[in-house]
Amino acid sequence: MGADINASIGSRALDNNETNNNNAEFKETLNISPQHLLIGPCANPKTNNKGNLYINLLSQLDLRAASTYFQNDNGYDTWINPATQEKYQLDHFLIPRKQFKLVKNVRKIYYGTTSNHLAIKITLNIKKGKHKNFATTTNSAKKRFRIDNTTLRGKGKNLFQNKVSDFLTSKTSPSPNTFEEFESFVVDAAKECAEVEIVARKDWFAENELELLLKIELRNRAQKTYDQDTTTENKTKLQDTRKSLRKAVRIAKRKWMRKYADKCKRKNFNHTPKATWDIVHDIMKGFQGHYKNKAQKQFKDPNGIIGTDDHTNADIIQQYYQNVFNQEVNIDQNEINKLFQHQYNYELGDPPSHQEVSKAIKRTASEKSPGETTVTTDMLKNLPPEAFDFLTKIIQQYWTNPECDFKTWHIVLLSIIYKGKGDTKDPKNWRPVCLKETSAKILSSIISQRLLKQIKKNRSPNTIRTCRMPGSLTYNSQYSYHKETPWKRNLCPLC
DSSP states (O other), rough: OOEOOOOOBOOOOOOOOOOOTTTTTOOTTTTTTHHHHHHHSSOOOOOOOHHHHHHHHHHHHHEEGGGGGSTTTTOOOOOOOOTTOOOOOOEEEEEEGGGGEEEEEEEEEEOOSSSSSEEEEEEEEEEGSOOSSSSHHHHHHOOOOOOOOHHHTTTTHHHHHHHHHHHTTTOSSSSSHHHHHHHHHHHHHHHHHHHEEEEOOOOHHHHHHHHHHHHHHHHHHHHHHEEEEEEEEHHHHHHHHHHHHHHHHHHHHHHHHHHHHHOOHHHHHOOHHHHHHHHHHHHOOOOTTGGGGOOOOBOOOOOOOOOHHHHHHHHHHHHHHHHHTTTOOOEEEEHHTTTTTOBBBBGGGOOHHHHHHHHHHHHSOOOOOTTTOOOOOHHHHHHHHHHHHHHHHHHHHHHTTTOOOOOGGGGOEEEEEEOOOTTSGGGGEEEEEOOOOOHHHHHHHHHHHHHHHHHHHHHHHHGGGOOSTTTTOOOOHHHHHHHHGGGGGGGGOOO
């Protein structure tokens, strides 16, 4: 984008690896912070407060000031102060970092009569880009798919259950390898029965593009005619074309919003509440919601160095949240011994029963994000009865056999969401969301239920304090699950 920013963003010192060559490509290395790569070494060194604000904007949008990277004998001072004759660089071309390799040269040019305001010209190597034309970009776009849970619960349920039943009949006994094959097969069967393509809806202008472009063309012709001949007739035509364009814009927006409104009726909230609320949120975004900029995921390490690529930023996040989710708490055993001791409940150490596993699966919430194997709660809920027996045997085997373990149960997917305030480079301003394996949640839910029953048994209702409703998986129950499972095979009676 071309920018007449009327501010001085300055320059930076020339690095030893860089040369003053118009055709040189400046590669970002791990030794240079992205904050320093926003501007090059060939610019006017003057800076001011407004220029510093633009530096922060470049960092947020991941842009580069192209004219500061190419040496020019005449410089890039596009404005001269008539009073002091000082030179300033106020005009820039701002290029996204990933497209910066297309820039061949930037130079100052002279058009028209002598003036204290000058222009700059940029030369791009379009053939060097990944996509050479619009047709190639359109045809090479990857299609995205998802599993429609409504179809999985409805017309695709019988086919899904038959496929899973046929798979289980070929397996003799449950084992860790068999369980991995089972989860992989369940995902593939769900895709065959209920997979649909994700089609993003066009914005209000794209849905009425032909009509609006015609109205704009008529308005532009009327404007050109009026500029050449300012008669009353031409002025009236210009006013009519403008009015017609405004009316077409209002109609296009109403048609676009009406399609959303038709899907937000009372019956939609009763049958598909989650999908309906998603539409409500789309309506709340407004007509320009799809243009919302995403926060850049560039983070600072404890030493204040900003990550330069995805791998470095992932390492910074991993190091930070590794400490957050693995905090060690010191417990005074003497204080625990002072607590009132209840009778041992040996039933807490019994392997989970078929009924417990079935109830735990039914209690899980639908439409939840899966873990590493992509097995969702909706897939487990729609399994055939023999699959419930298979899961019960797997959990019982994991509970009693020290050699039985599942690698995916020890792995969670971490997703981070910007809180909307504070420095985006500080990991503290991002909210972490851990996506746990769905089958592991079942075992956590069973442990949670057993502990809640024990608490109710030994405490009066007036003294029970829980952060969520009984049956849900709290952080404390997950903590107990991780602490108990290493010695679950010789589970001590919990009081």
